[in-house]
Amino acid sequence: QSALTQPASVSGSPGQSITISCTGTSSDVGGYNYVSWYQQHPGKAPKLMIYDVSNRPSGVSNRFSGSKSGNTASLTISGLQAEDEADYYCSSYTSSSTLRYVFGTGTKVTVL
């Protein structure tokens, strides 16, 4: 039972675009279109930003977008803003008979 792999940190200047990768296997990310992305500010609960690979919940800025290729999913934040500085986690459904979800290792986004 391994976590999905994310880069530990990504940074960018205001207005720039950044992309966070999330690498799994054919049993999770690659096998299903059930990848979600969460934003978490310090001391706060996670917030859903993307579901089913590329869909945004109501109220989430369209600066956030998601995609997937093979066993790797990606979250792109365009027009980076100071408020985007947070930790980001991906998650996927997994086909394991005893598990249900797996989370990524997490990425710290820093706005320079």
Added chain:
Amino acid sequence: EVQLVESGGGLVKPGGSLRLSCAASGFTFSSYSMNWVRQAPGKGLEWVSSISSSSSYIYYADSVKGRFTISRDNAKNSLYLQMNSLRAEDTAVYYCARDRMVGATGVGYWGQGTLVTVSS
């Protein structure tokens, strides 16, 4: 508005037990699968356990299997996590979380969490 409120966290000695509760409101609780997700201090999110709407399907992470038991009471709109044989590595904020949609997969809503500290 979906609301999930966890309770029951606290300080417990290694080997001890604790029962977490989650009070749900703002939606038809009996229709949704529910989950527990934890986060150790300064660490990432870890899925712990899931239970289907009618309790027919239950899943556990390997790290808690045999020690933790998830359950729900649809009449009381409540989710529970019975934690036995607690270890220092179980120290974390425990979040109650609801699937985004009925029949869909992926966590959509989170409570604010309750802190469990396992220490002598």
